[in-house]
Amino acid sequence: MTGKIDRAALEDLSKNFDGEIMLPDHPAYDEARQVYNKMIDRRPAIIAQCAGTEDVVSAVRFGLDLGLEIAVRSGGHSVAGWGVTDGGLMIDLRPMNAVEVDPEARIAHVAGGATCGDVARACEPYKLVTTGGTASTTGVAGFTLGGGWGYLSRKFGLACDNLLSVELVTSDGGIVVASEEEHPELFWALHGGGGNFGVATNFTFRLHPLPAATMALLIFPPEEGPKVVRRVRDLFEAGAPDELNVEVVYLTAPPEEFVPSHLVNRLSLLVNAFYAGSESEARKALAPLFELGPGGEMIAEMSYADIQSAFDSQAGFRYYGSAELLPALPDEAVERFCDRALDMIVPSASAQTISSWGGAIARQAGDWPMANRDAAWLVYPFGQWTDASDDERGIAWVKALGSDMAPYAADGTYINLITDEGRKRTIASYGGEAKYQRLAAVKARYDPDNIFSLNHNIQPG
Structure with a gap:
């Protein structure tokens, strides 16, 4: 779905938006809309480069109010180019790339626009690691929510196995934190269910000692x-x-x-x-x-x-x-x-x-x-x-x-x-029909109108 950009709504969005808002006439627009795959040539009506979670909340509500298709971009590596939309709203998380390491607790707090390289470099002084991709430019968010396989996976598990919590902006513009204690069913769904349930704005990961590699x-x-x-x-x-x-x-x-x-x-x-x-x-x-x-x-x-x-x-x-x-x-x-x-x-x-x-x-x-x-x-x-x-x-x-x-x-x-290879393949990748239906129930709770559909999509149950 696409909609027209209402000038009054745009001005309202801009008032308390700490990041950068780009329309097609912005000098950095063409660079900002380009994802990793050069085959993808889509032109969003608006790009919202978010500086923090509140910016994401504002962007999601803006997109909902105007009926815009919403794409969420972190690393932008998806084969299908799902981080960018034609005529809709592109929520660009790349400015949100902070990584805070607690070496005593062996945890890292990672913002939703960080790359795997950002995490690895932040942890390097402490000789601590968590599973990242085989390319440092991969976005942590999409990588983790899709499972997260890399060089360390045989030793420390997939990236999603090392998740302790995820902060998520849901389709109504609300904020939830999912963990084993809070929203546990959503936390379960985020271990491989992709970006179907909202915009992941912050992650907490378990870290492991790695003295040598x-x-x-x-x-x-x-x-x-x-x-x-x-x-x-x-x-x-x-x-x-x-x-x-x-x-x-x-x-x-x-x-x-x-x-x-x-x-x-x-x-x-x-x-x-x-x-x-x-x-x-x-x-x-x-x-x-x-x-x-x-x-x-x-x-x-x-x-x-x-x-x-x-x-x-x-x-x-x-x-x-x-x-x-x-x-x-x-x-x-x-x-x-x-x-x-x-x-x-x-x-x-x-x-x-x-x-x-x-x-x-x-x-x-x-x-x-x-x-x-x-x-x-x-x-x-x-x-x-x-x-x-x-x-x-x-x-x-x-x-x-x-x-x-x-x-x-x-x-x-x-x-x-993979790119979009059909519903049967998607269901099998999510563990079969029973798990897919469980995921669909979570989707129905947190994104009942399938606002976040640019992914390996799960239809609300």
Whole structure:
């Protein structure tokens, strides 16, 4: 739904608004409306860059009064570009990026516009961490509410597992704080139910000590892919420690020192390993992979914040992706995965990845809406290119890999990595019909008119 901007209402909004209000004639409007995916080109009628929770309250009430479609932007990384609307109201949380760390209590208070990198950097002086994404520019809000998988998940669980409370502005402009003690059913829904229930303006996270962290990168020619993937699979099936996370990635090899010159700007296979511990411990855990004789290698102890930002890319790519969760990784699935990499756009910033799951992801599954947590592997094509003429080819590759993996995959997926793939897929990702109906009941209580619909939407029950 869209509506017209009433000048009197706009003046009323501006009176006590501490942030920035942008109309299409504002000099920063075009930059502010651009989300990560360059395929998305939407023009909001108004952008409200909020400085705090009260600004969000005012913006939500303004949007309701004028009948505007409301989009909520934090990091702006969603594949579908749900952080921006055409002709409606874009609530931009990015100015709300404060992070306060209490090292004694081991908790962090995080504002709704903060990125995973903001959190990691704030915690770094205390050698404390909580689970963040594999890119530091990812917004904490969407990441956490969609589950929140990253390098630390096998050790410390998903981001939502480390939630202690969430402050939320609901569809009537009210403010609630959800935790195990207050609004517990809403708190349950926020563990994977996405942005369906309101605008998350503040989070409280549990923190964990991490005295040392190690990153290892091993590069191989692409034809060695099946051998490498099988070795990684066997390593985890034999009982790899929870401290270890490994991604096997087909990509365009970058011009880095550890990359042999004959692989630079060509399709290559990268093993990206994270270890929550020292380099000596990491080398021991990764010994079966070093034995394969990579063409180039790098291993070093680094801060978690530096590791998390190692693969950051600039905005401005055309972006399409999906994901599959696999209970097992049989040889046939390995072969199909490796064969499909030949369809990638090279050179580009695209990547085709198998990542280890298990560990605390499964152990802390509980009854949360974030489902399919007993999966052993996450397979995801992350398509990024700059030329619109590559759209058809890039999207076809993403969909083809999904079809390749479908015989081995769970019905649901990790919802943060996909676009809108239909109601059946959404319900499966939320744990099936029973959990979906429970989520729908929460939706009916906190957003009965489905004001917050730009997401993997849950219809009010």
